[in-house]
Amino acid sequence: MRKKLAAGNWKMNGLKGDLHEVSALIEAHPHPKCDVLLCPPATLIAGMSMTAAGRIAVGGQDCHMRSSGAHTGDISAQMIRDAGGSYVILGHSERRADHHESDVIVRAKTEAAIEADLVAVVCVGETEAQRDAGETLTLIGNQLKGSLPDHASAANTVIAYEPVWAIGTGRTPTLEQIAEVHDFMREQLIKRFGAEGDGMRLLYGGSVKPSNAAEIFAVSNVDGALVGGASLKAADFGAIIEALAAS
Numbered sequence: 001m002r003k004k005l006a007a008g009n010w011k012m013n014g015l016k017g018d019l020h021e022v023s024a025l026i027e028a029h030p031h032p033k034c035d036v037l038l039c040p041p042a043t044l045i046a047g048m049s050m051t052a053a054g055r056i057a058v059g060g061q062d063c064h065m066r067s068s069g070a071h072t073g074d075i076s077a078q079m080i081r082d083a084g085g086s087y088v089i090l091g092h093s094e095r096r097a098d099h100h101e102s103d104v105i106v107r108a109k110t111e112a113a114i115e116a117d118l119v120a121v122v123c124v125g126e127t128e129a130q131r132d133a134g135e136t137l138t139l140i141g142n143q144l145k146g147s148l149p150d151h152a153s154a155a156n157t158v159i160a161y162e163p164v165w166a167i168g169t170g171r172t173p174t175l176e177q178i179a180e181v182h183d184f185m186r187e188q189l190i191k192r193f194g195a196e197g198d199g200m201r202l203l204y205g206g207s208v209k210p211s212n213a214a215e216i217f218a219v220s221n222v223d224g225a226l227v228g229g230a231s232l233k234a235a236d237f238g239a240i241i242e243a244l245a246a247s
């Protein structure tokens with residue numbers, strides 16, 4: 001049985017003063033029936049970990065593929081661990097676009113994350129042009145193949161399907177479209193990883209809100225969400241957590 005996961009990606013948002021949202025979330029949802037993860041900017045990982053005190057998980061939004069060295073501005077998976085993080089988002093479409101991260105790079109980073117005992121949340125997803133061209137499943141299959149190392153397992157890897165055109169736009173795929181991609185990903189993962197592939201959690205991401213969370217969580221092979229904007233406010237993220245716990 002896969003344990004559901006509500007994950008929040010704060011992206012480049014959040015100052016120390018915003019950590020009260022985390023306290024409010026924990027106070028309002030003291031015993032969530034699903035795993036809860038927040039990934040703040042690197043500057044807040046340590047502070048958020050202190051605030052969370054183990055009651056929710058904290059993670060990074062990226063890591064370097066090496067454990068240390070002359071890489072100005074980067075942080076390693078070990079550093080995220082050291083700051084109290086236990087997860088890291090990798091291959092987000094914003095990083096694939098802004099920093100030209102290829103599947104080969106995402107795979108190397110995923111290996112580094114697993115080596116440092118972090119759970120990798122590996123993101124895949126098509127652009128609108130790719131969907132219109134009928135390339136969605138081929139693209140997703142290739143991203144999964146290229147971004148995951150052979151030792152990816154249910155314990156060390158989570159997959160997030162985030163259609164690029166649904167991120168921050170208020171637009172979401174139909175429930176049938178989400179089911180099609182999630183069922184396809186499950187089939188591909190089982191083919192390659194067997195029972196481990198069956199155990200990997202598959203998150204949907206892209207304009208998840210309190211108002212659409214329940215219907216998305218009812219879709220087959222959706223084990224949770226990776227939430228951007230709506231994870232910044234305790235009230236909104238809390239409502240999404242409750243919808244997931246009830247699903």
Ligand SMILES: O=C(CO)COP(=O)(O)O
Pocket residue numbers: 009092162166167168169170205206207208226227228229230
């Ligand atoms: O990119 C996302 C999470 O990683 C989704 O962002 P939004 O929920 O703001 O659309």
